[in-house]
Amino acid sequence: MARCDVCGKSESMPYNCRHCGGTYCGEHRLPENHDCTGLQNWNDPKGVFDSGFDDSVQGGKTAESKSLSDRIPIDTGPGGPLAYFRGNMTYTFLAVMWATFLAQQLTAFVLTPTGSLSMTFGSYTIYRSIFVLSPQNPEFVWTWVTSIFSHGGIMHIVFNSIVIFFFGPLVERYVGSRKFAGLFIVSGVLAGLSQISIRLLEGGITATTPGVLGASGAALAIMGVLTILNPNLKVYLYFILPVPIWLLAAGTALISVVFIGTGSSGLGGVAHAAHLVGLLVGLGYGEYVKRTQNVNTPNQFQLGGGPGGPGGPGGPGRGRF
Numbered sequence: 545m546a547r548c549d550v551c552g553k554s555e556s557m558p559y560n561c562r563h564c565g566g567t568y569c570g571e572h573r574l575p576e577n578h579d580c581t582g583l584q585n586w587n588d589p590k591g592v593f594d595s596g597f598d599d600s601v602q603g604g605k606t607a608e609s610k611s612l613s614d615r616i617p618i619d620t621g622p623g624g625p626l627a628y629f630r631g632n633m634t635y636t637f638l639a640v641m642w643a644t645f646l647a648q649q650l651t652a653f654v655l656t657p658t659g660s661l662s663m664t665f666g667s668y669t670i671y672r673s674i675f676v677l678s679p680q681n682p683e684f685v686w687t688w689v690t691s692i693f694s695h696g697g698i699m700h701i702v703f704n705s706i707v708i709f710f711f712g713p714l715v716e717r718y719v720g721s722r723k724f725a726g727l728f729i730v731s732g733v734l735a736g737l738s739q740i741s742i743r744l745l746e747g748g749i750t751a752t753t754p755g756v757l758g759a760s761g762a763a764l765a766i767m768g769v770l771t772i773l774n775p776n777l778k779v780y781l782y783f784i785l786p787v788p789i790w791l792l793a794a795g796t797a798l799i800s801v802v803f804i805g806t807g808s809s810g811l812g813g814v815a816h817a818a819h820l821v822g823l824l825v826g827l828g829y830g831e832y833v834k835r836t837q838n839v840n841t842p843n844q845f846q847l848g849g850g851p852g853g854p855g856g857p858g859g860p861g862r863g864r865f
Contacts (some may be wrong), residue, residue: 547837549576560721567720633721634712637693637728638705641759644693645701648675667780678755679740688756692732692756696813697774715769719833727769728762735818742804742817756815761822769795769827772834797823842843 547554548569558565559573572578651674655667672678677691695701716724719849739756743749767789770777775790800820 550573558717560717632713632716633725633728634708634716636707637712637725637759639764641695641701641705641708642695644675645692645695648694651675664788671754675759676755677736677740679743679749679753680751680755682737682740688736689729691736691755692729692759692762695759696757702757704759704763708759708766711725711763711766711770718773718837719769727765727826727829731765731822731829732759732762734825735764735815735822738821739815739818753783754813756818758818759784759814760815761818761825764796764819764822765826765829767796768823768828769830769833770829772830793823794828796820 547567548558548571549566550568550572553569553571558567558569561568561573563580566578568578595812648671650673652663655663655671657664657667673681673687675687675690675694677687678684681687695704712724715727719727734823736756743753769792771789775788777789778786779789779792781787781792796819800816800823803814803816
């Protein structure tokens, strides 16, 4: 359940406005039925709509007010091929993750010399400069973001996708798509930078010291938000064992602190510092949401539906590469 930002009515299937990112009931779902800040971009002082006879408008909008989606040569409307991603950043990010993973495989294939089973050191360096946030080159600012969507293997991306797929839509429903997107990117960047910072403090950096990549910092931030909003939310760990989400978060934090404290922040190919920071960002943002808006959350996640909707396992892994 979620509450309408206008009237406070509880809605089991709230509407998330793609213009302003707010949450509304059926009565206030249309932009003109609530104080939608997104309509300020309309920029049509005469209020003229396209009648087919007015040359001052194009496609129902003035030329100055066209958004990026209007310039894309693909139908992004409700009936278009991209309609599934409208106002749905969770699945958009999942699509970007898998597209990036495919790009990783194609890039590695191109950079691998003919007849060889692996990339040369030079080719590997090029690959890392595109997809991996590395302690050797933290000034490659594009890798702050590309590393979030890149992954070290099929199981790595599968586990992160499961957590984001089941937890993401619930958080996005309560905070809105824009804020969810900000949470995802900011937590992912901070998690990655924290991991390489810890690695630099540990010392011993060489040309082959692993970097960090993966979306688990963002995934754990999502879990952190839910931990604050509903700490007793049941999560079916590995689809079998029901545990409250606060216990899952506490266990993740404890493991990360132990490994960081013993100077093994990247032991086992797992970026424990990134895990911890992502979780802390989510806990902090969840507390902010709890204090600033009234949110009702379900008390259970289980695979296949139920009162709490779908569920999934915990334990995403942000990998080292």
